[in-house]
């Protein structure tokens with residue numbers, strides 16, 4: 001039998017701790033990232049410092065110690081917990097005789113291997129090229145040869161050798177143009193959605209927390225349409241890179257737009273966030289965010305904080321948020337239940353999904369008010385509009401018009417104020 005599973009690259013992890021109380025957590029994340037990039041983590045070290053060493057990141061003694069440890073464990077690669085300068089990487093490679101990659105390159109590599117759609121591929125390529133641009137230096141060409149691309153699927157980096165700065169610059173321009181054409185089309189769709197006044201709810205949160213599973217749960221429970229609408233779910237970091245937008249139709253004529261998008265992790269490279277702006281637009285436009293959290297993970301608090309940090313980095317402020325503590329089935333707590341203004345639930349449990357939908361309804365339709373209207377029989381358009389956007393409670397055809405009792409959003413109350421009695 002042929003074994004098709006790619007061989008795992010043995011990696012040694014290391015980082016400088018600048019007295020950061022989250023350091024252990026970042027190293028745990030780094031190990032998860034390395035595994036997601038098909039590496040086998042064989043060991044790790046840290047150095048406590050007040051500042052990183054400008055030219056080499058670690059101090060000399062530590063570098064020798066890492067070199068001995070890593071070679072002793074047959075590591076082929078040294079993975080570092082921060083984004084390093086090109087000089088630091090070059091020096092460390094020379095001194096340790098290991099291929100060195102930093103946290104940013106590692107994250108970019110994972111995104112690159114996950115990208116499926118044209119937009120995602122271009123966004124990742126753009127971030128990779130922007131990462132490489134300042135790292136391309138005439139004196140580094142030799143280094144590229146030394147580095148030899150031992151790392152799987154180099155993606156945008158595969159032809160790095162031939163690419164000089166200018167061609168990279170040109171490529172960046174072309175990709176940006178292509179991306180703006182794609183996001184132009186997306187914007188038109190988004191505008192159409194924004195005009196409808198249907199509330200927009202976005203699922204956000206740490207990668208692998210269960211955002212896509214939650215979306216599928218809501219679709220299964222509340223969408224009349226078929227399975228094609230289901231989104232991709234997998235137990236891995238960054239399964240989702242593209243935004244999916246669906247309409248959820250609750251009973252009583254309430255509906256909202258739900259979007260599922262890329263997950264977050266600490267120290268997401270700035271370039272990557274920048275190039276995923278179009279994908280994250282749905283989050284910025286949302287009326288309500290559901291912050292999905294894996295409640296069975298011991299690092300839950302840091303994960304919540306990570307999501308808050310990324311949200312503020314992409315400029316999301318003042319959007320109301322519900323915290324949804326998922327995967328309760330993996331804990332010993334009773335679920336579903338309301339906790340504070342949030343919910344403890346399991347995305348694969350139907351009762352949980354119903355309670356989550358109730359909570360969303362309460363929040364997004366809070367500004368809806370019950371009104372009585374008399375719509376003239378001649379104004380069929382208004383009636384059709386009400387049918388689409390209001391929760392109709394009662395409707396009677398009388399000689400003076402259609403008497404309607406309905407719950408309406410503030411904009412709709414303003415639009416039909418002349419018919420409100």
Ligand SMILES: Nc1nc2c(ncn2[C@@H]2O[C@H](COP(=O)(O)OP(=O)(O)OP(=O)(O)O)[C@@H](O)[C@H]2O)c(=O)[nH]1
Nearest residue numbers: 207208209210211212213234235238239240263347
């Ligand atoms: N036990 C349990 N597993 C769950 C639950 N929700 C999701 N999962 C699992 O968690 C893994 C990740 O779920 P996804 O829905 O893909 O997570 P995501 O937040 O969309 O992740 P990314 O798109 O990778 O950021 C999958 O293996 C799911 O089956 C849950 O309530 N209970």
Ligand SMILES: [Mg+2]
Nearest residue numbers: 211212239240
């Ligand atoms: Mg997902």
